[in-house]
């Protein structure tokens with residue numbers, strides 16, 4: 090049996106390779122640059138560690154306090170689900186450490202890791218002939234039975250299938266080393282900032298790493314040129330909390346903002362960013378790349394004789410959307426109604442002060458599953474939302490006074 094080729098040895102590709110090896114399938118894992126570090130905030134739900142048996146030594150920080158701040162108000166609340174446990178935290182990882190560990194595990198399980206760049210493929214009835222470029226820029230060929238495209242937002246595998254680029258947002262991030270007492274403030278906090286000054290249509294963030302913070306901004310399609318100015322505005326807004334820091338790295342990358350219509354094609358499956366599986370509201374993509382890598386690998390392993398588009402769409406695409414469509418749909422709607430405009434952002438920040446909203450947010454984030462809340466809670470949240478919206482619209486349109494609003498805790 091020919092091997093399966095996984096293109097891209099980041100989080101999604103490496104989990105796909107591990108899964109295939111665990112199922113006894115031969116795997117070649119092709120990575121363009123083994124020293125590459127994916128620009129990333131590195132926030133993952135703790136579920137990742139139990140589901141994929143990863144050691145917690147990969148965690149830099151356990152965030153237990155969340156901050157959501159609009160220009161006028163801030164909600165600061167504990168990371169707590171409806172059933173509090175010691176798993177109620179957001180894990181902060183550094184991709185340079187996290188990705189390397191999973192890739193190494195794939196190799197230990199028997200995957201053949203090659204450093205080289207995928208350049209094209211020819212899909213035939215009995216396999217796929219892949220061309221790739223080695224480090225000496227020589228073109229090589231490889232015959233495989235199927236391909237998993239785990240090669241990120243600019244996927245060359247998707248391009249070889251004739252697919253168009255997905256709509257992209259840009260994410261631009263600076264890593265900042267802070268004096269000890271300022272770092273202490275961030276150790277357990279992750280903060281999201283809303284407002285035209287820091288992000289016209291998404292949000293900005295500060296996430297703690299082991300000895301520094303990552304401060305970044307996300308901005309929708311066509312706003313790449315504004316990224317640096319938006320990040321400067323964020324640092325200006327947070328001059329007390331970030332002002333005395335030493336900049337150690339700038340990093341930027343695009344993020345797909347919409348899933349592809351199909352995840353599977355004849356003998357090919359796309360996963361993670363290559364498939365557009367990032368969550369629109371949060372830009373969260375690590376868990377989704379890993380999970381889609383696992384599910385695509387299982388579907389291919391079950392259909393090694395004929396990994397046809399029809400088989401893969403039934404066992405990967407359909408299974409994926411059956412499980413996760415409500416999550417993607419809900420978060421897409423949330424992004425549209427929460428980030429685009431001053432009034433919407435103020436309503437969003439105000440609603441983040443609602444205990445039920447906080448609990449439901451962490452229930453779904455930590456379990457990666459959306460459960461409809463009981464009717465009574467839904468009614469309570471709806472009434473609260475309507476009252477907040479009416480108050481914000483009245484304040485904005487007619488200049489009516491607002492209630493005093495909470496401010497974030499200071500250093």
Ligand SMILES: Cc1cc2nc3c(=O)[nH]c(=O)nc-3n(C[C@H](O)[C@H](O)[C@H](O)COP(=O)(O)OP(=O)(O)OC[C@H]3O[C@@H](n4cnc5c(N)ncnc54)[C@H](O)[C@@H]3O)c2cc1C
Nearest residue numbers: 097099101121129130131132207240241260361362374375
């Ligand atoms: C600034 C920023 C902050 C983010 N913060 C978070 C966060 O806090 N939490 C979160 O969950 N998500 C975050 N994301 C999203 C997350 O980084 C991605 O969703 C995730 O990395 C996708 O994983 P992936 O395996 O699909 O692809 P990627 O991680 O993009 O990896 C693709 C791999 O393919 C390789 N490759 C590309 N082309 C080729 C080729 N032709 N041949 C061979 N190899 C190739 C690349 O070198 C790379 O190793 C952030 C993204 C950005 C840009």
